[in-house]
Amino acid sequence: MVSQGLEQEAAALYPWDSIKACQSPGYVEWEGYWNGSIDYATCVEHIKQHTRQFARRQLTWFRRNPNIHWIPSEITDNPSRLEWVLRNLPIR
Numbered sequence: 324m325v326s327q328g329l330e331q332e333a334a335a336l337y338p339w340d341s342i343k344a345c346q347s348p349g350y351v352e353w354e355g356y357w358n359g360s361i362d363y364a365t366c367v368e369h370i371k372q373h374t375r376q377f378a379r380r381q382l383t384w385f386r387r388n389p390n391i392h393w394i395p396s397e398i399t400d401n402p403s404r405l406e407w408v409l410r411n412l413p414i415r
Contacts, residue, residue: 325367325370329349329370330353333353334353337353340354348370348374348376351373352366352373355369392408392411392412394407395407
């Protein structure tokens with residue numbers, strides 16, 4: 324994400340940093356780099372670390388919700404996905 328312009332995106336969104344979506348991992352870490360309190364490499368490491376932590380929290384939330392069912396990733400086309408859902412999930 325960094326090599327594809329994350330810093331520029333974060334800079335463009337910085338004026339709206341009070342909006343919840345702009346407080347996501349990958350955006351908030353840049354402020355420390357821009358104000359000189361951390362170097363670029365540390366900023367990128369913080370982005371990586373916070374993204375991993377966020378992903379773990381998401382997975383925990385998904386696993387606790389009994390209404391969420393994971394479709395196997397090897398099923399890539401929509402007709403096969405629909406068939407899997409109809410075969411494996413209770414339809415209410």
